[in-house]
Amino acid sequence: MRPNKALLVKLLRIAAQLEHCLLNAYLYAACSLKSMPEEFEEIGDESNSRRAIQFERVRSWKASLLAASKEEMVHIHYVQCLLRALGEPPCFELPQRKEGEGWLFPNWQTMIDSEGEVTEEGDYVKVPINTLDEDTIKEFILYESSDLLQIENPFEDGSELKEVFGDLADFEFDLHLASVLKHVDDPAQYETLKEQLEDIYSHPITVQVTASRDEEEEEEELQKKYVRFKSIGDLYWKGILPLYEQAFELGWVKYDNLNLNNELLDENYAGAGLLPVGPFYRDKNFEKSVDENLKDPLRNYKDVRDIVREILIEGEGFANFRFRAKALLAKVEELGQGTTLGGEGEREYVEALIEDKNSQEPTPDWLANGQRLRLSHLYRFIIIWEELEQEQRGGSLSGETSANAGVAKRQKRRFWQKWNAPKPKLTSGSNFEPARQPISQEDVNSNLGLNKLTEELPAQFNACYLVLLAWLSRMYEIRDWQADKPRRQAIQMLASWPLMSMAIRPFLELASFFPVDLNKLYRIEPDYLPYLPPNARLLYEVYEQYITQDNQQSRKTNCLQAAKEVVRGLGNPALEKLPDLDQLNLYMDYLAVRVLSDAAEWASEMIGVFDTAAEDVVRPNYQKMLLARLQELSYLGEFQKQFRFRVQGGYSNQLPDLTYENLHPNKEDYEEKPEYIPEGLYQDTLALRLRFSGYGLVQMATDPDPTADEVGCTGTHMLHANDYSENGQEKTYQYFDHALIWQDNDDKDPIENIICRDTGEEGPKLGINLTEVSLVVTDGIAQAGIQEKRDVEDLNVEGFLELLTVKAENITSNDICLNLRKKGETAPFLNGLNHIVWRDGEPIDPFILAVYQHQQDEDNIELFQREIFNQTPKDAQEKTLLDMSPLQRTVSSRGPIGFDTYIKIPNWARENFSQEMKQEIGKLLAYPMSFLDNRANNLLEKLKQQIPQPVNSLNREQVDTIVSLGERTRLVSIPTILPHTTTIGWLTTLLHYGHTVSGKLGEVAGGEQNPIFTKIQGETDLQLSQDNSIEDRNQPNNRWLAKYTKGVMDTDSLLDFVYFELYIPVKPNIDGSFTFTKEWTFTADIQEAVKKYGCDFSKPILESSYETIETGAKERTRKESDSVFGKGFPETLSGSPEQPGSYEYSSDAINVDGASVKIAGNFGCTEGEDPVKLTWTATFTVKGDNEDAKSYAIVLAANFFAKDAQDMTIKLKNHFGPNNVNS
Missing domain, CATH: 3.30.530.20 (START domain)
Known part of the structure; x- marks a missing residue:
């Protein structure tokens, strides 16, 4: 091949565009899927007995698609690095897009189409944006297939490859059941339970079959340029690699990316933003072989080969997919022939995964190859296709009806067999559709508010998408690398996971509810951006300067002139002396954060429109989900607050530089620092020290899921189909609302949405209750401050002497409860917003402490109540944490102090451990796995009790319970091989907090009604009272002190252990x-x-x-x-x-x-x-x-x-x- 640098650059730009288009397509397909159990409640007008099965299955599809999307982001990163090494600008632009067809790749022609028909000349690949259905997933399979795989035609009925696909789906289902039944030791019992669960999962619902319909598509032939390829593998292996080899030989490679890679590994910047730079774990051998891709600069052809190899491994899972798939299946069959565990080899495979994860030895080759195959995009998409087709048959086996369900078996059970069965096209009354059905166009047209939202949503999404692209382009820019570093590091923290989670994913999920024109999404041309405010269109003009080399000089001049005007307006003469390109960067950032704030304003406006206009046409579950996403989007203004703060070194509880601090003199307006009062926090006073412990509900999806996610998908916490409550005939579905719930018996703060899972008699129960009360006295001055001991920081309280300690059971027979109450309609939550507001371990807001005595048949007795300080005399209204500036939050001291280990839990707190935890936490060498094993066994016993004979008599609620118990059992049975290790890690982790509470006091019962005061008087004859006449919180003895710890998170029950010391100064009388x-x-x-x-x-x-x-x-x-x-x-x-x-x-x-x-x-x-x-x-x-x-x-x-x-x-x-x- 003749040396041709231009051709290499062109191929890399095609690769960047290809990966970018696939990312967009996979991401929208994921966001289009139904997510709440209620969305699966009916098929047509009939009750859906497979609701729980479909709910869990579709969630797994969404997780697979999101994982593929994330890996496509890594592929884009690699291609940008390859471009950058050649001295070329980054490429984030998209190819030509045809109305109704998607992005066009005239160079890429697959050998067959999604119907299995051989393509002809001119049948080039198009990448559209679609909801997930059978055609969409088949297109995804083709995108990730090699040309050899296409030759074998995976869509042809009766083909050997189709048989292999069915066997792979068989194997995955076996693995799933093996994980659920991991703790069943008796092989015979395993076989029985496995067969029962198979019958439940395959029990069909009645479907109506109609003839398939023909669809005609018109295609426009485009002129083919440069090179032609039939698969992504061809593009990289046969196109890019040979030319890059020449690039090194001929000196085209100018930059080694050392600075870029070091910067992207920095935990304080790109690491804090969870920037997806790979590689993703598949096995120890793979991780070791590709780990140096980032740690070492791009120096030679071998580095490029490793990068390309990783891209293809994550995509199609090597070449020769069929051969590798059959090798995996043969190995599993070999494992099954000598099994002593029961099953057909799947149990040995699960055990091998667990053993490998716990071992320091290299991964066995057969297991390494199997995992690389299973985690490839192609494999994941094949499994989605297989499961989707089963659900479209109503869940039955091949050609079965409800009368012969479970009869059809093959020599090796073919749960998924369907090759000889006619492919049904189902009527709308009984068809299973995994994607959400949008609100009808008719309903939208009849409602001005919904119509406005539907019309404007694409432009608002595109504006945020433009910000993402503009900022990403800066990360790979060469021209101003060093000068732009502080701002670029801020971008690295914001322009990846936080922006994806807070803007891109919520917007796409929001779009799935409405009849949005999908052709208008992912368009950044001015005609597809909001007209007003003009910030997005101005940002596009700036972005053009980065992506267009031959732009008109007049437009460049106008753009630079606007940039200089903005820089002058910032009032910093030093900035005006910066080179033109630096000023253009400043202008881009100035516009970018305002575009996000504009989107936030739009979302806030839509919340109001939606609240007043949509109740008559939107189902209640849709309304809840829509409001959650609009609320998430309304927080996008936080980026504008954060950007300058991050540029000048601030983040979370990390202070910015002094220049920034000096520009914000009101930083301490809302401080709750224990050490803030010079004379001492407490001086010459008596005080109560109330100690509480118990379990609080953490009702939230966890990172990396967005805050608005109601069910969990890619994080650790998962909602299940039987997480609902029943009051008579009325069923209330529960959902993640990111609330922290400490009590369910507070009559001043009733909770409607609360997930209470059965963990048995010995499991944890919701409630944080008093363990003991001490009357203490200051030894002159009592003070509190952060102290570091053995690299662990905690609040140290000094200067109190103990007078009297009384156990809770000696005060009253009723529980004395501690609760964090709602502020209006807002429940307390961990306020981090996917690392925008705070890094892992977030402050709690709102923060209203209430101590009350629970009365079984009477009103509770209010003992103490006070909230955090949130309103200065100059404030018109109280402020939430989000209303405060980032610096004020940092200075407030409300964030956590530090992490610690579970062995530090004091004895007084352990009194309220569950019996289950008391038994397990002392097993120092075995805990936490002993705890998880015990929970798995308890759940497994409940699962066995729920399975009746015969299983075809189950109603929907019973299936909900069985499937949900199965999922819960699986998640605690195989924690070491789950995508996240937090199920284990959180059981050993503590998070310490400590700050004052100096806001408004609540109305409480008098001294004689307070059993704590009464008990102390009975023991000492000393009358005590709370001082409710506090005027100046900055004087000694006028603040409460809260020292508390959250941790030992039980991800199955969603409960974490909380212990809390509350100091309240009291007056003697x-x-x-x-x-x-x-x-x-x-x-x-x-x-x-x-x-x-x-x-x-x-x-x-x-x-x-x-x-x-x-x-x-x-x-x-x-x-x-x-x-x-x-x-x-x-x-x-x-x-x-x-x-x-x-x-x-x-x-x-x-x-x-x-x-x-x-x-x-x-x-x-x-x-x-x-x-x-x-x-x-x-x-x-x-x-x-x-x-x-x-x-x-x-x-x-x-x-x-x-x-x-x-x-x-x-x-x-x-x-x-x-x-x-x-x-």
Whole structure:
């Protein structure tokens, strides 16, 4: 071949366009799929007994399509790197697009079409945007097929290749059941359960069959240019690779991409945005072989070969698909012949996957080859096609009816057999359609609001899509690489997963609900962008300067002039001195964030239109889903807030540079810093320390799914078909609404949407309840701050002394509950928005703490309530976290402090562990797998109990339960080989938080109705009350302190473990005496020694705190230096003559700033008990005319007692040994 750099560049640009088109097609097909269980409730007008099966199946299709889309993004990245190495600009433009047909590739001609017919000259490939149906998935199969695979015609009835496809689908279903039944040890029982589940999954519903219809398509022949290829493999192997070899030989490769690759691996920038740069894990061998693609620069032809190899592995899974598929099936059959586990080799395959994941040894070749095949796009699409065809037959086997369901078997069970059966075309009344049916055009036309939304949606989507392309182009630009670095790093964090999750995917899912003209999507030409505001069209003009080399000089000049005007308006003279291209970059970013804000404004407007105009034509489940996506889109204005913050070094809880901070003097308006008050958070006060623990519901789809996802798809949390509640005949479907729910019994905050899964008697139950209450007193000043211990940061609280601790069960027989309440209609949630607002481990907002006593048959008693500070005097209304600036959020201290390990959970919190967790968490070497194994066995037993005989008598609700239990069992049975390791990892992880709570106080019950105050008064005669007259939150004693931890996430139950310490300052109110008691226990064998050491008036435990005392003295004097009262005072032996095991004493009045304190105390040791108890009781009498002086005297008296009790404990442990004293 004659050296031709231009041809190589052209081929790379074709490759970029091809990968880009496939990405767009796969992504829209995924977003078009139904997602909520309600969407599968009926087929036509009839109840659909296969609802749960289809729900889970279609979700898996969506996950496969999204995975393929993500890998196409990586392929685009690789092609851009290959272009960049040649010194060429990036290529994100799309090829010519024909109305109704899609993007045109005149160079690409497959050998057959989706009907299996041989193509003719001029039948080039078109890549349209369509919802997922049989024709669409067959087109996807062709896109990913080699020319040899096309020669064998996978769509021809009775062909050997079609047989292979059926066997692969067979194998995948076997693997699925093997995962569900992994913990069934008895082979015979495994076979029985497997057969029962097969019958349930294959039990058909009645369908009506009609004749197939002919579809005619008109094609326009385009002139073929450059080279022609019949498959993607040909384009890369036969076109690009040979020319790139010449590129190295002839010196065309100018850049090695070292800086780019290092930057894309930076965890603080591209890594934070989850930029898809590959490679994706398939097996250990593959990961090792391609890992250097990014870590090493592009230096030689071998690197290019590795890149191309990865692209093709992820696509068609090597050449010779049929041969490799048959090799996989033969290996599985070989495994099955010697099985001792039951099944046909699928159990051994699952065990091999698990063993390989847990081993350090290289992956066996047969398993490595099998996994590369199974994870290829082609394989995934074949499985979707097979499953789709089964559902279009109503779920039955080949040619079966409900009368003979389950009869047809082949030598090796052919669950999916269909080759000899006529392909049915079903009437609309019974046809299974995996894609969502849009609201009818008639309904849209009759509703002005819906019509406006439908008409404007494509342009708004295209505007966001333009931002994505414009920013991506900057990442691969060479001309201004170093100068653009700070802004480019901000782009890397925003222009990948966050923008895809918050804009692209929600917009495409939103489009699937309406009769949108799909030809208008993915169009960035001005005619397809919003007319007003003009930001999107202006952005296109800037983007043109990057993608068009021969643009008119006048347009370039106008664009640059506009850029300079914007830069001048920023008010920074230094920016005006930047080169023209840098100013153009500034202008692009200026417009990009405003385009996203414009889209957010549009979405907010549509929420209002939708709320008022659409109820009469939109089904309730659609309404819920539409509002969720519009709400997600309304957050796009956050990009404008974040961009400058990120450019100047800020992100999440990471502060930006000082220049940025100095420009925002109001950064501390909403701070909740424990260390903020110079005089100390608490000073000379009593306080309650309330300790709670228990389980909270995390009702949200997890990353990388968007916040708006109601069911989960690509993350860890998954909704299931039986996640609904029934009230009589009325069924309420539950869904992920990203809410954190801590209670289901709060009558002030009723919850309608709540997912409560059965985990058995020993499993976790929703509720975070009181474990103990302590009355504490400051030792002068009590403060809190972040402290690092062994690389783990947590909130450290210092300066409190403990006076009294009471267990919850000794306060009341009812639960005392802690709840985070809704703010209006907004439930508290982890506010991260896919890493836009915060990185993993997000702040909670809204944050309204409520403590109440639950009353079974009466109204709950409100004990304490307060919310976070969210309104300054200059604010017209309260602010949510999203209303605040990114810097204000960072400074607020509401984000998490740090991650930790589960072994740090304190004993007081473990009291509210579930029985299941108590049994498993102590197994240090086996946990967390022992916990998951135990859960899997419990779910498996429930599954067995749900399967009746015969299985064809099941109704829809029973199928829902069986399929849902099966999925739950599978997810906890094979956690090591799931796409995410979080099912295991989250069970060992803690996330610490700590901040003050200084906003509005809520109305609560009076002191006599508060069982905590009543209990403390009963124990001490001390009356306490909450100060509700707080005026200045920046004074000591006016804030609450919240120290809490979330973690040990149980992804099956959706519950995480929460433990919480809440400090609330309280005021004493006394006209008389109050008493404190301290008790120590010892073993009975040292009783006499305890009496001698602790019950001798002339030799007190704290002897060094007194002046010299003569033996047998009746009076002793406390040293001034060891007295919190600021003066020494005498204590006199009183009461009956001193006994060997006890004594009593009293003091004269001690004057304290306008009040007086008298002390009467006694020490006593029990007789004949085991353990022996040494008890110190001190009664304080405070008198005075000034209430403030009396309160201060009470605090001093409490401090005196607590400090002496603490010092005595130390003395006793030093004297008797720490293991012999319990306090």
